[in-house]
Amino acid sequence: MPAPTALLRRPGELAAEETIPVPGQVDEELLLDGGAGVAEPANIGTGLPAQNQSEDTEMHIDEEGRPQFAPAKNTDGPFRAETRKVPIPPHRMSPLKSCWTKVYPPLVEHLKLQVRMNMKNKAVELRSSKHTDDPGALQKGADFIKAFSLGFDVDDAIALLRLDDLYIETFEIKDVKTLNGEHLSRAIGRIAGKDGKTKFAIENASRTRVVLADQKIHILGGFKNIHIAREAIVSLILGSPPGKVYGNLRTVASRMKERF
Structure with missing residues (x-):
């Protein structure tokens, strides 16, 4: 009695019905049924949900054919304090001492800067803080002190803080x-x-x-x-x-x- 064909195949040969499973391959029936029990490979390593990624990468086109992108989101980076030193001429040190009570309030209250007068180095030191809102506050404060060191009155130099075109x-x-x-x-x-x-x-x-x-x-x-x-x-x-x-x-x- 001849042996069945399944028993007569050589070592290493596969029957027509058998297939070699490939790592990572998903059966079509599972995909059609919804893929129950199969891990979704989407968003691997991104750390973002699929909905947010689709909103960020999806591009809309207006009536004129120009692309419309979503506005960028403001992210607060790490705070970094900046300092500025304004040298004071020797002949302006006495006026600075006498008018110091009028010099520092605009810098501290209006620009939210940290100010101190360094008597040893004969300079006024400015530093930004986490309460400083204006990114150009440090430059405005330096211009204000520079104007006073050149000989302008305090009331005239304060105009540099309030107006941008001076x-x-x-x-x-x-x-x-x-x-x-x-x-x-x-x-x-x-x-x-x-x-x-x-x-x-x-x-x-x-x-x-x-x-x-x-x-x-x-x-x-x-x-x-x-x-x-x-x-x-x-x-x-x-x-x-x-x-x-x-x-x-x-x-x-x-x-x-x-x-x-």
């Missing part, structure tokens, strides 16, 4: 014209005027603040206002009579009033 421009008389000796002294006298009247007239007409520090001139104000004040000061340095400069300032001041 700048400080510094130049020397020698940048305009090379003057020495008495000629340099007369140029400084023409800019200041008798009892400072010429300087006050330039400030009021151009809506700026001017500081005369020997040969250096510092101007605080807006971009266009600084240009007006600088042109008047340059004219005085070059030798224009103050009466002519006053006339030009009146014209400029009337034009500025018409703009407003």
Whole structure:
């Protein structure tokens, strides 16, 4: 009696009905039935649920064919304190000590910075804290202290903290014209005027603040206002009579009033 065919196959051969199971392969019947008992390979290693991933990666297109993406989510990173040191000239240390009660409140209360006056190094140190909201607070505070160190009044320097379009421009008389000796002294006298009247007239007409520090001139104000004040000061340095400069300032001041 011949033996059954299943018994006559050679070692290593498989019957037509038998298959070799492959690791990771899922039976089609299980997939059709819902895959009960089979682990879902989705989202392995991402740590995010499938719904959030579909929302992040799904792209929508508007009527004009442009892609629309979901807005980025704000994540609070680790806090990192930043410091800034503003050196103070020796001749401005005494005014800083006398006005310190007016200098630090705007920095602490308005900008939420940590401030201290270092007497040994003759500098004002600023540091941001976790309560600081404005990312540019440290730079504003440094500009405020720098303006005070250049010779501006505290009330004028505080404007740098409240307004964003204020700048400080510094130049020397020698940048305009090379003057020495008495000629340099007369140029400084023409800019200041008798009892400072010429300087006050330039400030009021151009809506700026001017500081005369020997040969250096510092101007605080807006971009266009600084240009007006600088042109008047340059004219005085070059030798224009103050009466002519006053006339030009009146014209400029009337034009500025018409703009407003």
